[in-house]
Amino acid sequence: MLEVADLECRRGDRTLFSGLSFAVEAGTLLHVRGRNGSGKTTLLRALCGLLTPETGAVTWNGEDIRRLADDYHRDMLYFGHLNGIKHDLSGIENLRVAATLDGDRPDEKDLWTALEQMGLEGFEDLPTKVLSQGQKKRVALARLLLSRAPLWILDEPFTALDADAVDLLQMLIARHVAEDGMVILTTHQEVPLTSGQIRRLHLGP
Amino acid sequence: MSIFRYAAPSAFYPLAGRMIPWFAAIAAASILIGLYWGFFQTPAQLGGTNPQKEYYRIIFVHVPAAWMSMWLYLVLAVWSAVGLVFNTRLSFMMARAAAPTGAIFTFLALWTGAFWGRPSWGTYWDWDPRLTSELILFFLYIGYIALHSAIDDARRADRASALLAIVGLVMLPVIFWSINCPDPNQCAALHQRSDLSQMEPNIFWAMMIMTFGFWMYSFAAVFLRVRGIILSREADSAWVRGLVEGKA
């Protein structure tokens, strides 16, 4: 369970939000909303541990994420605005590296299956620079299929995806929440769930 | 317990303001006394085996300046470490405020060293190990200031330059040693190995007074600079706006 207590974040000289407290339990989707510039990305980065907040603490299962460090990272997956894939590598090579970094010993078969499930059959061994934006995003998101991390933190995951991919991602998220996972995301779309609860957090005015 | 309340910029600002005039006054007095003592109360030559004449008196500026340049780097690195460990903004501001003063002293040591070198070695610059080390120290100061200025985000600037300062401190002995002792088979230095205990007492005391004066100057200069940094960094806070409104 992720708990946030009295969080305050600054960016440059601006205080984006302060006194923020909430908790995310297993089987919950937290949808962070707010206008552009309200601090959504900053909040997500603070939850990842990429950013140090001015005051307040983020705890994972009772322990401060600063102290947990690598152990916390083992339990979470983060997708930011950038895809996090190398354009000179093929989809399968990217996925192999990502899975190894995540600490898994991926079966080659599982890697190919994951890319296939993301709708990239036939494109797996092309260098990703020849793929479209949406396809690149699909390669990046293929990690979700292989990861066993309970917490997903996704910053605008639906951008550049076509309708099919949006459905696919929504299904993945819903399945993760149904299996007692946790998802925190920012998006301008609605994400329907089959089970588990949706909480909304609004930042800014 | 109460001394820690000065870790807050808003509390330190007025304290520093009150102390600056005192430091400045003591600095001016000490430096004047030191210079007078150095120029009028000491023998006409360095004495002993050293044949240097009147021009040796530049030692009263050169040596204290060199000492200060090294001390201030240590101060900078210590404040940087404190800032990184305790995450206190004021520590980083103090480090940033100390850097220009340290750089100035390094520059002063280099210039006075060159002017001393001319009559005694016959050349302004001889790649003497100690002076070369001062030059490298100057680059370290400039590097610190340059890195801090190149980063827009204040927090990243503070922490990055703090890390650089600490790396520099760790490398400094290695760098100095490699310059002083480039041939590990045998070590030689061009700088006369002047042992402080063998120095004529008047010369020694004059140097000590000058050093003390430079320390006082450093306090005054650094506090003055840190006040400026505090104001610009905390410009959005209530107490600074109160100050501005009070004056306006």
Add this chain to the structure above:
Amino acid sequence: MWRVFLCILGRDITLAMRRRTDVLTTLFFFVIVVSLFPLGVGTEKQILRILGPGVVWVAALLASMLALERLFAADYEDGTLEQMLMTPQPLALLVLAKVTAHWLLTGLPLVAIAPLVGMQYHLDDTAVVTMVLALLVGTPILSLLGAIGAALTLGLRGGGILLSLLILPLYIPVLVYGAGAVTVSAIDFADTQPYFSLMGAFLLLALIFSPLAAAAALRISME
């Protein structure tokens, strides 16, 4: 752990191989700088013999620094660096893997081409052997120390020049002892032993501490 190290090492080398020009640029820069000195200083044998070790080392420093800019830049731009910070792997290990790849691609070629340079500067055989060995021990130190600078200046305007300003002072011990070893080898090869001991010690310390410092610098730069 070893698996992760090899994974990143392999990844970086594969990436470099697919953009081979980057690797060759560093090598050619080194050769050009080394070739420029005699044109400026004069081609007299005696002078070149004396200058040789220093020139080679300075050129190696500069070439190493050129390549350092790109150590983290590409990963920073496409988001893979961010992901590396988010994995359960120790960041210092990932940094070490990247620095190793960097050295294999930019430092090792310099070591390989050193004999040619030795010939250009009329160095005798002992000197050339010493130079190759010294570069072999010294260039990894350059990559390791440089990684700290590259991490600190990540994403900054004027990054390359700033990086040089920060890193070159730290390179001085390697320069002094590396060039010194070659100079001394002309007198007696046995005299070079303390130089190599010192450089070996630096390398060991750099291997242990640089990845940690660079990892800390990366976290600071990525906030």
